[in-house]
Amino acid sequence: MLEGGKIDAWQAVFLNVIMVAATALLSAPAIMAAQAGHDGWLSALLATMLGLPIAWITVKLSSLYPGQTLIQYLEDIIGRWPGKALGLLYLLYFTHITSIMTREYGGFLVDVFLIGTPITAVNAIALSISAYIIKLGLEVLARSNQIFFPWIMVSLVLTFLLVIPEMDLTKFQPVLEAGGLEIFKGSLAPWAWHGEIIAFAMVIPFLAKPGEAGKIVILTFIILGLIFFLLVVVGLAVFGPGLANMNYPILNVTRVIALARVIERPEPLIMTVWVAGGLFKVTFFYYIIVLGSAQLLQLKSYRPLVLPVGIILTALSINIAGNTLEMFGFIAHYWPFYALSTFEFGFPAALLGIALIKNRGIKGK
Amino acid sequence: MAFFSRRRKKPGRTSSVDARPNSRESSRDNKERTTQSLLLSPALEENLSHLKKIFTDCSDVVFREFLFAQREQIKLALVYIDGLTNKSQVSDQIMRALSLEVPAATDNTAITKANALHYVKMRGLCVHQVKETEKLQEAVDAILSGDSILLVDGHATAVINGSRGWEARSIEESQIQGVVRGPRESFVETLRTNTSLLRRKVKNKDLKIESLTLGEVTRTDIAVAYLKGIVNEGLVTEVKQRLARIKIDGILESGYIEELIRDNPMSMFPTVGYTDRPDRVAANLLEGRVAIFVDGTPMVLTVPHFFVEAIQTPEDYYEQSIFTTFVRLLRIGSLIIALTLPSLYVSIISFHQEMLPTPLLLSIAAQREAVPFPVFVEALLMEIAFEIIREAGIRLPRQVGQAISIVAALIVGQAAVQAGLVAGATIIVVALTAMASFVVYYSGSLAFRLLRFPLMFLAASFGLFGLIGGLIVIVVHMTSLRSFGVPYLAPIGPLVPGDLKDSFVRAPWWAMKKRPHLVGQNNPVREVSGMRPKPPQSTTQKGGDADAGRRQN
Known part of the structure; x- marks a missing residue:
């Protein structure tokens, strides 16, 4: 067994929420508002709805092949070598998005707080911390995440509460000014974000009770839906559709907080907590790459892969985009199509189809 | 050369030992050979x-x-x-x-x-x-x-x-864990006295005190105490196994044993608890833990030890629960201050000045105007100065205590500020950090005392990002720790919702129905339910109508 640890249902929910939401905190509202204007909140709701089928496919596939991760059951579904090839592609995809999110975080810190610090230093430190966590295993990752998760939620809720004086609900009027197409376009990027839930297929076998996977994703989606919805609503209520022009809209929301001349501009503290979330997100995907590679290569332990993968991720995270705007452009305009049509939705749906037909065949015999 | 010649002589002497067992060189091995059988x-x-x-x-x-x-x-x-x-x-x-x-009275049989x-x-x-x-x-x-x-x-x-009787310290008040309300007595250096203090607290046949001897030369008596029926038998076996592994010349304090039976030998965090209070040991046994008494020291080890025990004191369970909850929150705050306040100060002053309200920022800037060093160096100097004072305070002979405290207060406190070496704000931060680190259980705060320094370094290099990175590493390390197989950070990570009643808060006794899940699951029920006290039904009836209405409610 590559991974001896077990995680319980709540730890899985927290991991899933962090896995999807941590990067969305930074830029998702702007991307939604860019397409749907002040009806961006509808895009958020739509994205969560659209994400549910992906979650269902993930859980269904795992329930058909209990005890196996995505990389392992690929071989069962489409045969050994095609399965290995697709598994490799999946790992490359995970490597790709992990380096993007590392870049996103490093870029955010370098752009906003550590101006002048080379992004290499920030990314290398973040990935070293991740490597340390992965060395200790999934259980430690889940438990540490469980400790930081409440703080992330508290910081979100606190932000939402403290900016209430700055909100103006008339900024939502007129409702449904944007057409259905715009709202759908706005929901594409958040949909792809929700689609990252496919990575959950890599840890379902390590749940203490794998049968609870269905409940876990439903709970995850309720929390995710609320987070995405509130992010957009608060962003829009404070700034209006002008949100679309901001790189880090929620950062700007926290910047307007001023309470009784005591709490002024608490954004470094709040952002620090979110950086912790981002680190756990990166760690989770990093872990999946390492675990998946070990399973693909049928190694006895995944630990020898931690360092090489970390170095690849660090190098990629620096070279994946020339600058922040280029990266956001990719996330907003290309990534949803690329991710949804293949690894997040297209492939899993096809795999489920094949698996169901095969299983029916077996039962027929 | 002398060393070699002495060593070469030795075989010759030992061979003579075999012939004359009373030789002065007779080693323990030799004695054993002659006397064991x-x-x-x-x-x-x-x-x-x-x-x-x-x-x-x-x-x-x-x-x-x-x-x-x-x-x-x-x-x-x-x-x-x-x-x-x-x-x-x-x-x-x-x-x-x-x-x-x-x-x-003698009977008739003759004594032969x-x-x-x-x-x-x-x-x-x-x-x-x-x-x-x-x-x-x-x-x-x-x-x-x-x-x-x-x-x-x-x-x-x-x-x-059985005529043992030697000069021993009498039972005194606990020096390391004082209480306002609660028993005063503490353990002493004699094993039998200590076990008797425990037996006086727990008058039950199920209190088992098994003894063994460790230390090849010192032959120190060790006693393993537990409550049969409450403790998990596997834990007792594990403790005994780990103790049986120990082969060392001497055991002079329970610290020797602690370091030899830990799960994570290189961690700064204590995964074995110690106390000199009989009531704390009794409470630990009642929760399903095992205590290890060592002859010659008042410090009794308790395993498994959780991180939350750093913020628990025996008095918490004697004082009313709402106040205790407040004190517990205060202790957690202190713990966070002890760990992060200097690094938070360094990172805010160096990187995130916008977080401070403008008047405060101006005042700090004015103070720091004359200071020649960056804030990190300043804070580091003061923290090290304070550590020196603290160490001096423990080691110095009592007679010179007064001199040291005057020097420390005057030079480090006042003169440093007046000379413009440090800002007043830095002194406040350092002093608060120092006081906060004493609020929690002593050995629990040691790790935080040390970890302050790397965190300050990270904060000086990367601001709050460095700080949170360091904190994540610390938390991750703590989550990976285990104490006799039980996660060290329980009940926080992994979350054990039922055990939170005795962590950040302390539930009233009538609400703590179960023992901590991870140590007491062998026999989880601590008390009968429904013990919440209620006022008795009123018997003095004044206004019939009013009283009837109340009874209906």
Whole structure:
């Protein structure tokens, strides 16, 4: 067994929420508002709805092949070598998005707080911390995440509460000014974000009770839906559709907080907590790459892969985009199509189809 | 060269030891070879000469030969270590009883050499605890642990008299964990006194106190205490196994054992708890833990040990729960301050000045105007200065204490600010950090005292990002720790919702129905439910109508 640890249902929910939401905190509202204007909140709701089928496919596939991760059951579904090839592609995809999110975080810190610090230093430190966590295993990752998760939620809720004086609900009027197409376009990027839930297929076998996977994703989606919805609503209520022009809209929301001349501009503290979330997100995907590679290569332990993968991720995270705007452009305009049509939705749906037909065949015999 | 020649000589000497067992060089191994298998002989003289050989050059061993009162040809000998035995007991109840007093009523059977032992033991000795042995080694061990042995001529048996009694510190108030409300007594250096203090708290046959001896040279007595029926048997076995592994020359304090039985030997965090309070040990046993007593130290180890125990004190359970909850939150705040305040200060002053309200920022900037160093160097200097003062405060002879405190207060406090070496704000931060680190359980705060410095360095390099990165590493490390197989951070990570009632908050006693899940699951129920006190039904009836209405509610 590559991974001896077990995680319980709540730890899985927290991991899933962090896995999807941590990067969305930074830029998702702007991307939604860019397409749907002040009806961006509808895009958020739509994205969560659209994400549910992906979650269902993930859980269904795992329930058909209990005890196996995505990389392992690929071989069962489409045969050994095609399965290995697709598994490799999946790992490359995970490597790709992990380096993007590392870049996103490093870029955010370098752009906003550590101006002048080379992004290499920030990314290398973040990935070293991740490597340390992965060395200790999934259980430690889940438990540490469980400790930081409440703080992330508290910081979100606190932000939402403290900016209430700055909100103006008339900024939502007129409702449904944007057409259905715009709202759908706005929901594409958040949909792809929700689609990252496919990575959950890599840890379902390590749940203490794998049968609870269905409940876990439903709970995850309720929390995710609320987070995405509130992010957009608060962003829009404070700034209006002008949100679309901001790189880090929620950062700007926290910047307007001023309470009784005591709490002024608490954004470094709040952002620090979110950086912790981002680190756990990166760690989770990093872990999946390492675990998946070990399973693909049928190694006895995944630990020898931690360092090489970390170095690849660090190098990629620096070279994946020339600058922040280029990266956001990719996330907003290309990534949803690329991710949804293949690894997040297209492939899993096809795999489920094949698996169901095969299983029916077996039962027929 | 001298060293080599000495070593070369040694084999020659040891070979002579085999011929003459009373050689001064006789090592423990040798003694064991000669005495382990040996039985006592019926001849008193032979026994005595054996013992005298074994205790060659042990000036504190007393050999006292005397004659039996009832029949003078029966010789007796008493062997004990001066200072380890209760002198009056040895003189009055053993020697006086045997050599002077004739039993008031004698039956007709004559005392002969053959039945002397029986007679001595049953009629003569006035000692509460008597044991017999035929093995020389057991007799030697008994002498060494403070018992006196009585040899009777003609019998290959030694009578071990429980006459231990040595100078010991009396039971005093706990020095490391004081309380306002609660028992005052604390453990002392004597194992038996300590176990008796525990037994006084838990008067139950299920309180098991198993003893063993560790330390090849010091032969230190160890006792493993647990409550059968509450403790998880696997834990007891594990503790005993880990103790049995220990092969070391000496155990002078429970810290030796702690470091030898830990799960994570290189971690800064204590995964074995210690206390000198009997009530804390009793409470730990009641929750399903195991206590390890070590002779010679008042510090008793308890396992498994959780991180939350750093913010728990015995008084928490005696004082009312709402106030205790407040104090617990205060302690958590202190813990966070002790760990992060200097690094938070450094990162805010160096990177995130916008977080401070403008007047405060201006005042700090004015203070720092004359300071020549960056804030990190300034804070680091003051933190190190404080650590020096703290260490000096523990080590210095009592007589010079006053001088040190004046120097510390004047130089580090006032003069440093006046000289413009540090800003006043830095002093406040350092002082608050120092005080906060004393609020929590002492050994729990040691790790945080150390980790402050790397965190300050990270904060100076990367601001709050460095700080949170460091915190994540610390938390991750703590989550990976285990204490006897139980996660160290429980009940926070992994979250055990039922156990949160005794972590950040302290639920009232009537609400703490279950023992902590991870240590007490063997026997989870602590008390019957429904004990929440209610006022009795009112019997004095004044206004019938009003009272009826109340009863309906």
